Amino acid sequence: MxxxxxxxxxxxxxxxxxxxxxxxxxxxxxxxxxxxxxxxxxxxxxxTPCKDQTPQKIANCLKALQPFNLSKTEKLMLINTPPTTPLEIQLLVEESEEKLTEEQVQQILDILAEYFPFIVPEKIKVEENSN
Amino acid sequence: MFILAEMKNVTRIMPENFNMKLNDAIAVELNNKLANKVVLNVGLCIALFDITGLKESFIIPGDGASHTIVTFRYIIFRPFMEEILVGKIRCCSQEGVHVSLGFFDDILIPPNALQHPSKFNETEQAWMWEYDTGDGNKHNLFMDSGDCIRFRVTAETFTETAPTGPIMGIQETQEPGENKVPYSLTGSINEPGLGILSWWDT
Incomplete structure (x- = not known):
């Protein structure tokens, strides 16, 4: 081979x-x-959230994310594991503090929540007691 | 996380499969050969994506099977460096936290890549993050097996596991290939936002 x-x-x-x-x-x-x-x-x-995605939604979402100058891998991670908090954006996007303003981070979150609305209720989980 | 790899192979189709369409027979052969196996420096093979090229088939004297040169694309699991993945804790040990994705188990987060300061709890057999609440108190955040954990991929290691010839002199040693891991990943969670998902929910 x-x-x-x-x-x-x-x-x-x-x-x-x-x-x-x-x-x-x-x-x-x-x-x-x-x-x-x-x-x-x-x-x-x-x-993972990808079970509820559709090709159309992903394509539209990528179009909406175009103005932010994100790299291919960053966009891929945004689609694979759509973040719901600014903290997660910070992890996914390299040097996000310099590249993106706070409003832009919020805009990205809004775009993702708009195209993939099912990611939002994911946040409501029972806080595990870690003691 | 997943990529496509282009490969070329001479696929042997046994006569008993001549009733199948050539494409189907080749797809079955390629999946038998590659699925759930690690190809050195490529990654973990998942499933055939498509066949991109077929050359004419040959019959070799003395063999009833046909041989076809085929180029194809295969779905490979190989996260890129710095990729953020979510997995489940398989177990904790002194070496660190072992994470599994279900289909891939060889992910280790070593102690120096855990949140700082973290300690291994011998009685619970779990790592815990001694989170400083700010008012002088410490809050122990445990990493239990089964918890969902978000981590960053920091390194990958491929190991050649092809069988080696017998080692002269030493007899009755255990199979050397037995405990070799062909493909393993190293992760880290020492950044805000990484670690057990529930840590960052609020």
């Missing part, structure tokens, strides 16, 4: 989810390692 290009393209979680669902739903019975890895990967992806 020969590797022609170890990194030909980057896939979003959503694309992988859709592709694996297609494999799982195909008529042919899969067995062995393929069945294991698709099952485990699907189980992981179905717990």
């Amino acid at each position: 020969e590797i022609i290009n170890a990194n030909a393209a980057t896939l979003s979680n959503f694309e992988v989810l859709k592709h694996l669902q297609k494999i799982k739903d195909s008529k042919r019975k899969h067995k062995g390692q393929l069945a294991t890895i698709t099952y485990e990967t699907l189980r992981y992806l179905e717990e």
Whole structure:
């Protein structure tokens, strides 16, 4: 076997989810390692926000994010794990304090919440008592 | 987190699969060969994405199977450096916090990459972050197995696990390939916003 290009393209979680669902739903019975890895990967992806995304929403969201001059990987992370707080933006975007103003950070959060409204209630979780 | 890798392979189709369409037979073969396996310096293979090229098939004397040169793209799990991922804590040990994504288990957050100051609690067998509440008190934030944790990928290691020849002289040692991990990731959570998700919910 020969590797022609170890990194030909980057896939979003959503694309992988859709592709694996297609494999799982195909008529042919899969067995062995393929069945294991698709099952485990699907189980992981179905717990992430990408299960409720649609290609249209992602495309529109990326268009809306264009003016912020974010890198490809930053945008990918915004789509894969949409942040809901300014703190998370700080983690995802390199040197965000210099690159983005507070209003811009809020604008990004608003855009993400607009296109992926399901990410918002995620925040309401029972605070775990850590004592 | 996921990428596509372009690869080329000579795929052998057994005669018993000649009733299948060539593309389907090749897809099955490639998935049998690669799914859930680590390719050195490429990553963990998940599933075939598409076949991009097929050359004519050959029959080799003495072998009833057909051999086809095929170029294809495969879905690979390989997070880029500095990527933020969310996983679940598998277990804690002196070496650090072991994190799992469900399909990939070999992620370690070493003690020096935990929130500062963190300590290992022997009785609970868990790491805890001694969070300073500001008024001189300390609040112990435990990292229990099963908790969702957000971390930054800081390093990756590929190890050659191909079987080696017998080592002369030493007999009855355990299989050397047994405990080698082909692909492992190192993470860090020593930044605000990283760590157990519930830490930052409020």
